[in-house]
Amino acid sequence: MALSTVSPPAIPAPEELWARAAEELANAGVIGVTTVWADNNGIPRSQTVPIDQLASAAAYGVGITSLFPVLDSHDGTTFAHQDLSTPSGEVRLVPVVDRLVRLKGQPAFAWAPGRQLGADGCPTPYDQRSILERQVSRAQEAGLSLRAGYELEFYLSCAADDTDAELTPAHRGPAYSPTALLRVDEFAAQLLSDLAADGVPVGQLHAAHGASRLKVTIVATDPISAADRQMLARQTIHAAARAQGLRASFAPVVDVAGIGNVWRLHSSIWRRNQNLMDGDGPHGLSPEGASYLAGLLRDLPAIAAVTAPSVPSLTRLRPSAFAGAYAFWGVGNREAPLRYLPSTTMLGQTHANVELTPSDASANPYLALAVVIGAGLSGIEEKLELPDPIQQDVGSWTEEQRAAQDVRRLPITTDEQLGALQDSPRISAVLGPELTGAFRAVRKSDWLWAQDRSIEDVIEGHRWLY
Structure with a gap:
C-alpha cells in the first residue's frame, strides 16, 4: 500500500492568527486595541493602537518609557531609584493577545493586558505580570x-x-x-x-x-x-x-x-x-x-x-x-x-x-x-x-x-x-x-x-x- 503524499495542513504562524483576529474585530466595528497594565500605584496605564496595527503590536510591542516603574500616583517621576535615575530608556509593551476582549461598553475598542519586555524580548524586572507568573x-x-x-x-x-x-x-x-x-x-x-x-x-x-x-x-x-x-x-x-x-x-x-x-x-x-x-x-x-x-x-x-x-x-x-x-x-x-x-x-x-x-x-x-x-x-x-x-x-x-x-x-x-x-x-x-x-x-x-x-x-x- 503506497504511503500518502498529502501534506498535513499548515499551522498558521502567530502573525497570521493576529492579522486574522484584527480583521474579524475590524469587521465587527472595532477601531482600536488598548493594552493595559497597572503601575506600582495600582493605577491602570495604557497604550492604544489602531486595529490594523494589532499584529505589529503583538509581534514587536509598542514603545513606552522605562520610567513607568518610578512614576508616582500624581504622574511625577522620581529618580530616587538608582537603576532608573535618568530619563533615558525604552521598553516594549506587548498585548497578551489570547486575553483580547472586545469591550461591550466601548464597542469600538478591544482590550488586552500587557507585558513589559526588554530589547531581548524577555520581561523586564519591573514587569509585574511576570513577577506573578x-x-x-x-x-x-x-x-x-x-x-x-x-x-x-x-x-x-x-x-x-x-x-x-x-x-x-x-x-x-x-x-x-x-x-x-x-x-x-x-x-x-x-x-x-x-x-x-x-x-x-x-x-x-x-x-x-x-x-x-x-x-x-x-x-x-x-x-x-x-x-x-x-x-x-x-x-x-x-x-x-x-x-x-x-x-x-x-x-x-x-x-x-x-x-x-x-x-x-x-x-x-x-x-x-x-x-x-x-x-x-x-x-x-x-x-x-x-x-x-x-x-x-x-x-x-x-x-x-x-x-x-x-x-x-x-x-x-x-x-x-x-x-x-x-x-x-x-x-x-x-x-x-x-x-x-x-x-x-x-x-x-x-x-x-x-x-x-x-x-x-x-x-x-x-x-x-x-x-x-x-x-x-x-x-x-x-x-x-x-x-x-x-x-x-x-x-x-x-x-x-x-x-x-x-x-x-x-x-x-x-x-x-x-x-x-x-x-x-x-x-x-x-x-x-x-x-x-x-x-x-x-x-x-x-x-x-x-x-x-x-x-x-x-x-x-x-x-x-x-
Missing part, C-alpha cells in the same frame, strides 16, 4: 496550584465631571437593600450585562455599607486570570458608570467621613483536586493549609505594604471598622485581616479559602497576588505552625491584652510600611531587588507629596485616580 510557576514546581478572586467595592457618584469639591451619592443605602439598587437600576443592569459579555463572571452585586457604595464579587480562578479580570472589571465598571451619567471611584477613601473601599482578596491553595484550605486538622484546615495561612500571618505587615500601599490606604486601616488593622487571623471574624472561611456542608470543600482584608485599589493586582502566594508558599516549605485564631474585635482590647496575645498594629505610616518590606526577605525576594527599589522610591515620593497637605486634600487628590 514566577510565583505561580514556583507553586507548580511543588505540585501546587492556586485559586483567587476579588470582591471590589466602589463609590458611585452622580458627578460625572472632574469637579472634586462635592460628591453627589447615586444612592444612600441602606446596605444590601434592593431599594438602594433600584436607585441605580439602569447602571446595575448594564454592569451585569457588560461584565458577562467581557468575560468577567460575577458571583454577586449589592449595595455595600456606606452611602453610594457598591460591591461586585468576581468568581475565583487561577491567579493570573484573576488579576487580568480585576483589571478588566475596573474598565467595565467605569464605562458602565459613564454610560449612565455616573462616575465610579475605587479609591481606598473617597471622603474623610466615609468607610472607604476594600478590595478583599480571596485565595486557596490546592494539591491536584484537593483544596488544602480544607482538612481534618484544627479549625478545619489541612496541615499544609495551616502552614499557608501561617506564612501569610508571618509576613502580613510586608504583604499589607504591597496590597494597601498608599497614603489613603493608611487612613482606611482603622481599628473596629472591618478594615483589618491588627495582625492576627480568625475564623469568619470580619475584624481579622486574615479571615479564614472554612468549608461547609452546603458549599463543600471547594469553598474554603482565606480572605485578605488590608487590600485596595492602590495595589497592583499582580504584585498583590504574587506576595500573597510567595508568603504562603514559604509557610508551606518551612512547615510553619499556625497560632490559635482570635474571634473577638481586638481593637476593643487594652494594649496589655493585645501584647499578651502578640497582636500588633499593622503599619500606620509609610516609613513603617517600608520598614516592614525591608524586614521581610521573603517578600523582597518575590518582588526582586529592582522592583523593590522602584516600589520604595514611589512610596516615598507619594509620602513627600502628602506632607504639606491636609488629609482632606490628600483624599481628594486620590479620589479619581482609581
Whole structure:
C-alpha cells in the first residue's frame, strides 16, 4: 500500500492568527486595541493602537518609557531609584493577545493586558505580570496550584465631571437593600450585562455599607486570570458608570467621613483536586493549609505594604471598622485581616479559602497576588505552625491584652510600611531587588507629596485616580 503524499495542513504562524483576529474585530466595528497594565500605584496605564496595527503590536510591542516603574500616583517621576535615575530608556509593551476582549461598553475598542519586555524580548524586572507568573510557576514546581478572586467595592457618584469639591451619592443605602439598587437600576443592569459579555463572571452585586457604595464579587480562578479580570472589571465598571451619567471611584477613601473601599482578596491553595484550605486538622484546615495561612500571618505587615500601599490606604486601616488593622487571623471574624472561611456542608470543600482584608485599589493586582502566594508558599516549605485564631474585635482590647496575645498594629505610616518590606526577605525576594527599589522610591515620593497637605486634600487628590 503506497504511503500518502498529502501534506498535513499548515499551522498558521502567530502573525497570521493576529492579522486574522484584527480583521474579524475590524469587521465587527472595532477601531482600536488598548493594552493595559497597572503601575506600582495600582493605577491602570495604557497604550492604544489602531486595529490594523494589532499584529505589529503583538509581534514587536509598542514603545513606552522605562520610567513607568518610578512614576508616582500624581504622574511625577522620581529618580530616587538608582537603576532608573535618568530619563533615558525604552521598553516594549506587548498585548497578551489570547486575553483580547472586545469591550461591550466601548464597542469600538478591544482590550488586552500587557507585558513589559526588554530589547531581548524577555520581561523586564519591573514587569509585574511576570513577577506573578514566577510565583505561580514556583507553586507548580511543588505540585501546587492556586485559586483567587476579588470582591471590589466602589463609590458611585452622580458627578460625572472632574469637579472634586462635592460628591453627589447615586444612592444612600441602606446596605444590601434592593431599594438602594433600584436607585441605580439602569447602571446595575448594564454592569451585569457588560461584565458577562467581557468575560468577567460575577458571583454577586449589592449595595455595600456606606452611602453610594457598591460591591461586585468576581468568581475565583487561577491567579493570573484573576488579576487580568480585576483589571478588566475596573474598565467595565467605569464605562458602565459613564454610560449612565455616573462616575465610579475605587479609591481606598473617597471622603474623610466615609468607610472607604476594600478590595478583599480571596485565595486557596490546592494539591491536584484537593483544596488544602480544607482538612481534618484544627479549625478545619489541612496541615499544609495551616502552614499557608501561617506564612501569610508571618509576613502580613510586608504583604499589607504591597496590597494597601498608599497614603489613603493608611487612613482606611482603622481599628473596629472591618478594615483589618491588627495582625492576627480568625475564623469568619470580619475584624481579622486574615479571615479564614472554612468549608461547609452546603458549599463543600471547594469553598474554603482565606480572605485578605488590608487590600485596595492602590495595589497592583499582580504584585498583590504574587506576595500573597510567595508568603504562603514559604509557610508551606518551612512547615510553619499556625497560632490559635482570635474571634473577638481586638481593637476593643487594652494594649496589655493585645501584647499578651502578640497582636500588633499593622503599619500606620509609610516609613513603617517600608520598614516592614525591608524586614521581610521573603517578600523582597518575590518582588526582586529592582522592583523593590522602584516600589520604595514611589512610596516615598507619594509620602513627600502628602506632607504639606491636609488629609482632606490628600483624599481628594486620590479620589479619581482609581
